[in-house]
Amino acid sequence: MNRFEKGTCRMKPAFFTSVATIILCLSLVACSTTRKLNDLNSGMTTTEVVSLMGEPGIAREPMTNQYGQVIELWHYEMYNNRVDAYQAYFLYFYEDRLARWGEATDLPREKAYKMKFE
Numbered sequence: 001m002n003r004f005e006k007g008t009c010r011m012k013p014a015f016f017t018s019v020a021t022i023i024l025c026l027s028l029v030a031c032s033t034t035r036k037l038n039d040l041n042s043g044m045t046t047t048e049v050v051s052l053m054g055e056p057g058i059a060r061e062p063m064t065n066q067y068g069q070v071i072e073l074w075h076y077e078m079y080n081n082r083v084d085a086y087q088a089y090f091l092y093f094y095e096d097r098l099a100r101w102g103e104a105t106d107l108p109r110e111k112a113y114k115m116k117f118e
Contacts, residue, residue: 037078037089037101044098049074049091056091065113069094073109092117 036053044052056074064070072093080087088104094117100107 040091040098040101042098042100046072046093046096046098049098053091060109063109063113065115065117067116069117071099071112071117072096073112075104094118 039052040049053076057077058075060073060075062070062072074091074093076089076091077086078089079085089101090104090107090109090112091101092099092107092112099117100112100115
């Protein structure tokens with residue numbers, strides 16, 4: 001009997017449906033964190049950011065930069081599907097408005113001290 005004949009090697013449709021559902025769910029979770037970051041806009045209020053991103057993992061004590069501006073730093077740990085790992089993201093607020101955001105390695109606190117926020 002030829003093993004490729006009809007009815008000799010069948011997978012149940014429920015198996016494929018289950019696998020497809022799991023893959024879809026995982027991809028949606030991975031994309032949702034990236035989508036949240038993409039939906040941020042300069043000038044958003046802290047309330048708007050919380051409604052989009054959720055509460056920050058860490059809200060650090062405000063700092064005063066070299067220009068005398070009081071800057072607030074929020075720290076999020078989010079899954080980055082490009083590197084298949086959780087990464088730290090910093091969001092900087094000036095006068096209760098989102099001013100800058102990005103990966104923590106790109107926007108360390110020391111760099112923010114030297115930035116002038118508008």
